[in-house]
Amino acid sequence: MNITVFCSANALDERYTAPARDFGRLLGAQGHTLVWGGSHAGLMGIVADEAKAAGAKLVGISVELLSHKAYQGADELVTTGDLAERKAVLLARADAVVVLAGGLGTLDEVTEVIELKKHGLHVKPIVLLDTEGFYEGLRVQLARMEAEGFLPRPLDELVRFAADPAEALALLEG
Numbered sequence: 001m002n003i004t005v006f007c008s009a010n011a012l013d014e015r016y017t018a019p020a021r022d023f024g025r026l027l028g029a030q031g032h033t034l035v036w037g038g039s040h041a042g043l044m045g046i047v048a049d050e051a052k053a054a055g056a057k058l059v060g061i062s063v064e065l066l067s068h069k070a071y072q073g074a075d076e077l078v079t080t081g082d083l084a085e086r087k088a089v090l091l092a093r094a095d096a097v098v099v100l101a102g103g104l105g106t107l108d109e110v111t112e113v114i115e116l117k118k119h120g121l122h123v124k125p126i127v128l129l130d131t132e133g134f135y136e137g138l139r140v141q142l143a144r145m146e147a148e149g150f151l152p153r154p155l156d157e158l159v160r161f162a163a164d165p166a167e168a169l170a171l172l173e174g
């Protein structure tokens, strides 16, 4: 399975790096391909390093303005013209999407793939890895949208939350 991963480009502490390492290792060990933003920065680099070491194929989707900082060692590196095109390619190349802890870039990416799924433009599984309850605030907000009629479809059909990397990968299988 081609798994697109959105996650932080920042250097974070062990609470976030440990699950990112575990996730990358499991992804590779289970024979999946990592599709990601094509950077060595922060959690992105950790997931890529671990996935590669565990045997995963790496497909990096970079963008012109960051291409000089692209990850060295990807099996395939695609350079898109702008961030909007990159988001489209990250989704197009995915069989499923997993979201690790991240900031505004990650939030932008995950809300876009959920919104596109809401409109029926794709049916790919989207799983948020809720490390340290990082996505509890988003979960509460989405649950409120569902409860108060802001969502046209059950939230469970749009996105799932996983407590650990193994559960995140298991949820992709169905």
Ligand SMILES: C/C(=C\CNc1ncnc2c1ncn2[C@@H]1O[C@H](COP(=O)(O)O)[C@@H](O)[C@H]1O)CO
Pocket: 005, 006, 007, 008, 009, 010, 036, 037, 038, 039, 040, 041, 044, 066, 069, 101, 102, 103, 104, 105, 106, 107, 109
């Ligand atoms: C090499 C350095 C920074 C490179 N920065 C990025 N490279 C690739 N992809 C990025 C970068 N920054 C954001 N992204 C995308 O957004 C997500 C991470 O953003 P966040 O705000 O940190 O959550 C990630 O999924 C990428 O697709 C250091 O100089």
